[in-house]
Amino acid sequence: MKKLTVDLGERSYPIYVGEGLLNDLADTLGKHQIGTKSPHLIVTDENVAEHYLERVQSLLEAGGYRIATAVVAAGEKSKSLAVLEEVITVALEAGLDRNSAVIALGGGVVGDLAGFVAASYMRGVRFVQIPTTILAHDSSVGGKVAVNHRLAKNVIGAFHQPEFVLYDIATLKSLPERDARAGLSELVKEGFILDREFVYWCDTNAERLLTLDSEALQHALYIGCGVKAKVVSEDEKEGGLRAILNLGHTIGHALEAVAGYGELLHGEAIAIGMVGAARLSAKLGNPETIAAETERILRKFGLPVRIPAHMDTDAIMSAMMHDKKFSEGNMVFIIPKAIGDVEINKNVSSVWVKEVVEGLKRED
Amino acid sequence: MKKLTVDLGERSYPIYVGEGLLNDLADTLGKHQIGTKSPHLIVTDENVAEHYLERVQSLLEAGGYRIATAVVAAGEKSKSLAVLEEVITVALEAGLDRNSAVIALGGGVVGDLAGFVAASYMRGVRFVQIPTTILAHDSSVGGKVAVNHRLAKNVIGAFHQPEFVLYDIATLKSLPERDARAGLSELVKEGFILDREFVYWCDTNAERLLTLDSEALQHALYIGCGVKAKVVSEDEKEGGLRAILNLGHTIGHALEAVAGYGELLHGEAIAIGMVGAARLSAKLGNPETIAAETERILRKFGLPVRIPAHMDTDAIMSAMMHDKKFSEGNMVFIIPKAIGDVEINKNVSSVWVKEVVEGLKRED
Ligand SMILES: NC(=O)c1ccc[n+]([C@@H]2O[C@H](COP(=O)([O-])OP(=O)(O)OC[C@H]3O[C@@H](n4cnc5c(N)ncnc54)[C@H](O)[C@@H]3O)[C@@H](O)[C@H]2O)c1
Ligand SMILES: NC(=O)c1ccc[n+]([C@@H]2O[C@H](COP(=O)([O-])OP(=O)(O)OC[C@H]3O[C@@H](n4cnc5c(N)ncnc54)[C@H](O)[C@@H]3O)[C@@H](O)[C@H]2O)c1
Ligand SMILES: [Zn+2]
Ligand SMILES: [Zn+2]
Numbered sequence: 001m002k003k004l005t006v007d008l009g010e011r012s013y014p015i016y017v018g019e020g021l022l023n024d025l026a027d028t029l030g031k032h033q034i035g036t037k038s039p040h041l042i043v044t045d046e047n048v049a050e051h052y053l054e055r056v057q058s059l060l061e062a063g064g065y066r067i068a069t070a071v072v073a074a075g076e077k078s079k080s081l082a083v084l085e086e087v088i089t090v091a092l093e094a095g096l097d098r099n100s101a102v103i104a105l106g107g108g109v110v111g112d113l114a115g116f117v118a119a120s121y122m123r124g125v126r127f128v129q130i131p132t133t134i135l136a137h138d139s140s141v142g143g144k145v146a147v148n149h150r151l152a153k154n155v156i157g158a159f160h161q162p163e164f165v166l167y168d169i170a171t172l173k174s175l176p177e178r179d180a181r182a183g184l185s186e187l188v189k190e191g192f193i194l195d196r197e198f199v200y201w202c203d204t205n206a207e208r209l210l211t212l213d214s215e216a217l218q219h220a221l222y223i224g225c226g227v228k229a230k231v232v233s234e235d236e237k238e239g240g241l242r243a244i245l246n247l248g249h250t251i252g253h254a255l256e257a258v259a260g261y262g263e264l265l266h267g268e269a270i271a272i273g274m275v276g277a278a279r280l281s282a283k284l285g286n287p288e289t290i291a292a293e294t295e296r297i298l299r300k301f302g303l304p305v306r307i308p309a310h311m312d313t314d315a316i317m318s319a320m321m322h323d324k325k326f327s328e329g330n331m332v333f334i335i336p337k338a339i340g341d342v343e344i345n346k347n348v349s350s351v352w353v354k355e356v357v358e359g360l361k362r363e364d
Numbered sequence: 365m366k367k368l369t370v371d372l373g374e375r376s377y378p379i380y381v382g383e384g385l386l387n388d389l390a391d392t393l394g395k396h397q398i399g400t401k402s403p404h405l406i407v408t409d410e411n412v413a414e415h416y417l418e419r420v421q422s423l424l425e426a427g428g429y430r431i432a433t434a435v436v437a438a439g440e441k442s443k444s445l446a447v448l449e450e451v452i453t454v455a456l457e458a459g460l461d462r463n464s465a466v467i468a469l470g471g472g473v474v475g476d477l478a479g480f481v482a483a484s485y486m487r488g489v490r491f492v493q494i495p496t497t498i499l500a501h502d503s504s505v506g507g508k509v510a511v512n513h514r515l516a517k518n519v520i521g522a523f524h525q526p527e528f529v530l531y532d533i534a535t536l537k538s539l540p541e542r543d544a545r546a547g548l549s550e551l552v553k554e555g556f557i558l559d560r561e562f563v564y565w566c567d568t569n570a571e572r573l574l575t576l577d578s579e580a581l582q583h584a585l586y587i588g589c590g591v592k593a594k595v596v597s598e599d600e601k602e603g604g605l606r607a608i609l610n611l612g613h614t615i616g617h618a619l620e621a622v623a624g625y626g627e628l629l630h631g632e633a634i635a636i637g638m639v640g641a642a643r644l645s646a647k648l649g650n651p652e653t654i655a656a657e658t659e660r661i662l663r664k665f666g667l668p669v670r671i672p673a674h675m676d677t678d679a680i681m682s683a684m685m686h687d688k689k690f691s692e693g694n695m696v697f698i699i700p701k702a703i704g705d706v707e708i709n710k711n712v713s714s715v716w717v718k719e720v721v722e723g724l725k726r727e728d
Contacts (some may be wrong), residue, residue, distance in 0.1 A: 039667060081445045081446075081448065081449050084678070085443065085445050085513065085520075088513055088519065088520060089513070089515065092513060092516055092519065093515070093516045095685075119482070119522065120480075120520045120521060120522060121519065121520065122521075123508065123521045123523055123601075124522070124523070124601075144487065146487065147448065149452055149453070149456060151453065151456045152456055154448075155452065155456065155485065155486055156448075156484045156485065157484060157486075157487045158483065158484060158487055158488065158522065159487055159488070183641055203639075221548065226509055237487075237488075238487075321459075348436075
C-alpha cells in the first residue's frame with residue numbers, strides 16, 4: 001500500500017492506494033474516528049453494487065457498523081437534484097445524524113453525488129471516497145462535489161473534503177474497457193499539466209495500462225493522485241492554480257453538454273478538449289508539435305480526438321459561454337506550453353476557439 | 365444607522381440596522397467589493413416583490429448594476445430543491461459567474477433559499493441578506509442556509525455567511541400582522557436565551573412592537589441581532605453553544621412538520637415550543653414560574669401557547685426523532701433555567717417530552 005497526503009491544514013487527509021484495501025475498510029473507518037454508534041450510508045450505482053456492495057456491506061457489518069445503502073442508476077444522469085433528494089430520503093429514513101458518514105463506492109458520478117449529499121445533509125457530515133474507476137483518481141481527490149443542471153454540468157455543488165480516499169486497485173478489474181480508456185485520458189492529463197516524465201511513461205506503458213496490469217495501474221494512480229493532491233494542497237478552492245486541472249475541460253464540458261449526457265464519456269470529451277487546447281496553444285505562438293504529440297498519445301489509448309460531425313458549432317460555443325470557467329465575460333483556457341507544462345490564459349479569443357472547434361469537426 | 369459585527373475571522377461581516385438603508389444599497393454593495401461587471405441576482409417572493417422589488421432593482425440599475433430577479437411563491441413550500449433548481453436556472457440564463465452575488469430580499473424563507481443558492485451555485489458565490497421580516501433578524505445572521513425535505517425541515521443546506529446584512533426597518537411597515545407577531549416570538553426568544561433585561565423590555569414595550577413603532581423596532585432588532593451575532597461568533601458551525609438559539613425549536617419544528625407547512629408559522633410553532641421547553645425545565649427541577657412567565661409574555665404578543673388539538677401526539681414524537689438535533693439517539697433540549705438563561709440538556713427523557721406534548725394539547 002502507498003499513501004499520499006492532501007495537505008490542507010486541519011482538513012488534510014490521506015489517499016491510500018493499493019490492492020485489496022477494501023478488506024480492511026472497517027479498520028480504516030475506525031482509525032479515522034468513524035464509529036459504530038451512528039448509522040452510515042453507502043452510495044453506489046447499480047453496476048458497482050453488483051460487483052462489490054454485498055461484500056463491502058457485510059465486511060462493515062461484521063465490524064459492527066450499521067450501514068444503509070442507496071443504489072442509484074449508473075451514469076451521469078444520476079448527478080441531479082432529483083437523485084440527491086432520493087438519496088437524502090434514504091439517509092433520513094435510516095436515521096443518519098451528524099456523526100454519520102456518507103461513503104461513496106463508485107466512479108466519479110457516485111463520488112460527486114455522494115459528496116454533495118455529504119456536504120448538504122444536515123449542512124455537512126463526514127465523507128469517505130472509495131473510487132472504483134480510473135477516472136475517479138481525479139474526482140475523488142480535492143473535495144469538489146456537485147450535481148448537474150440541465151443547462152450546465154457541475155454547477156450545483158460544494159467544496160467538501162473527504163476524511164480519506166481508499167483506492168483499491170482490485171476493484172478496477174471489472175471496469176468496462178471504454179470506461180478504462182476514458183479514465184486513462186484524465187490520468188494522462190495529470191502528466192500533461194505537470195509531469196512530462198509521466199506522460200512518456202504512459203506512452204511507453206500504454207498497453208499495460210489498457211490491460212489493467214496491477215503494477216502499472218498502481219504506479220500510475222499513485223502518480224496521478226499525487227499530481228492532483230499537490231495542486232489541491234496549494235489551492236483548495238480554485239482561486240487560481242487549481243484551474244490547471246481543467247486542461248481540456250472547457251471544450252470537453254461543452255461537448256458533453258451538447259452531445260446530451262452519455263454520448264461521450266467525460267474522459268473522452270476531455271481527450272478531444274485537450275487536443276483543442278493544444279491547437280489553441282499553437283495559435284498563441286507555441287510549437288505545433290504539442291498538438292501533434294497530444295493527439296498521438298491519446299490515440300494510443302484509443303481515445304477520440306475529433307468532435308463528432310453532427311454536433312452544432314454554435315451550440316458548443318454557447319455551452320462554453322455558460323461554463324463556469326468564464327469569469328466576467330473573458331474566455332479562460334488552460335493552455336499547454338509544452339508537454340508537461342501549462343499556463344492559465346485569460347485572453348483567448350473566441351474567434352480562435354470557434355476555428356479550433358470547426359477544425360476538430362471537419363477533419364477525420 | 366447602527367452597526368454590529370459578526371466576528372468570524374476572515375468571514376466576519378457587518379449587520380446594518382436602520383431606517384431607509386435600502387436607498388444606499390448600490391453604495392453598500394460597492395463598499396463590499398460587489399462590482400458592476402458581473403450580473404447579480406435578487407431572490408425574493410411575490411409579496412415582497414410587490415412592495416419593494418421594482419424600487420430596489422431600479423436603484424441598483426441606476427448605480428450601474430445588471431440585476432436578474434427570481435420571484436418565488438411566498439411561503440415555506442418555496443424552500444425546496446425544486447425551487448432551488450428554478451432559481452439556478454435564472455442564474456444560469458442571466459450569466460451569473462463566480463464574481464456574481466445572490467441577494468436575498470425577503471423573510472427567512474427567501475433568505476434560506478437564496479443562501480443555499482449562493483452556497484451551491486458554482487460551489488459558492490457571494491451572498492447578501494436584506495431581511496424584510498422581524499423573524500429574519502434571526503435567519504439572516506449566522507450563515508445557516510437550507511431547504512426542506514418532505515420528511516424534515518432544513519436538512520439540505522450549508523453554512524454560508526453573507527457579505528453583509530442590511531436591515532431596513534422601513535420595509536417592516538408592510539408586514540402582515542400575523543407575520544409580525546410570529547417574528548416577535550423569535551425576537552423575544554433572543555432574550556429568553558441570553559438577556560433577561562431584554563425580555564422585560566419587550567414585556568413593557570409589547571404594544572409599541574406590535575404596532576411596528578420604528579424606534580422600538582430598531583432597538584429590539586439591534587439587541588436581537590446582537591444576541592444572534594454574539595452566539596454565532598463564538599460557535600459558527602453549531603459545535604456546541606450555538607444550539608441554544610434553538611430554544612423552542614425541537615418541539616416547534618416537529619409541530620411545523622406535522623401541521624403541514626403553513627398551518628403554523630415558524631414563530632408560532634416556536635412560541636409553543638418555548639412553553640414546552642419551559643415545562644420540561646420544571647420536570648427537571650427548575651421553578652414552575654419559568655413556564656408561567658414564558659407563557660404570559662408570549663400571550664401578550666398574541667402568540668399561540670398550546671398545540672392544536674387535532675395534531676397526533678405520536679406523529680409529533682416521531683417528527684422529533686427525525687430532527688437533526690438528536691445525536692446518536694439521545695434527546696437533546698434547550699432548557700431555560702431562568703428567564704434569560706438556558707442550558708443544553710442532552711438527557712431529556714422522551715417520556716417527559718410526550719407528557720409535555722400531551723399536556724399542551726389537552727389544556728386551553
Ligand atoms: N469532482 C471532481 O473533481 C471531478 C473530476 C473529474 C471528473 N468528475 C466527474 O466524474 C464523472 C465521471 O466519472 P467516471 O468516469 O468514474 O464515471 P462513472 O462513475 O459513471 O463510472 C463509469 C461507469 O463505470 C461503472 N463502474 C464504476 N466502477 C466500476 C467497476 N469497478 N467495475 C465495473 N463497472 C464500474 C459505472 O457504473 C459507470 O457505468 C463525471 O460526472 C465528472 O464530472 C469530477
Ligand atoms: N437560517 C436560519 O438561521 C433561520 C433561523 C430562523 C428561521 N429560519 C427560517 O425562516 C423562515 C421563516 O421566516 P419568515 O417568518 O421571515 O417567513 P417568510 O419569509 O415566509 O415571510 C413571512 C411572510 O411575510 C411576507 N413578507 C416578507 N416581508 C414582507 C414585507 N416587508 N412586507 C409584506 N410582506 C412581507 C412573505 O411573503 C411571507 O408571506 C422559516 O423557513 C425558518 O426555517 C431560518
Ligand atoms: Zn475531468
Ligand atoms: Zn427559528
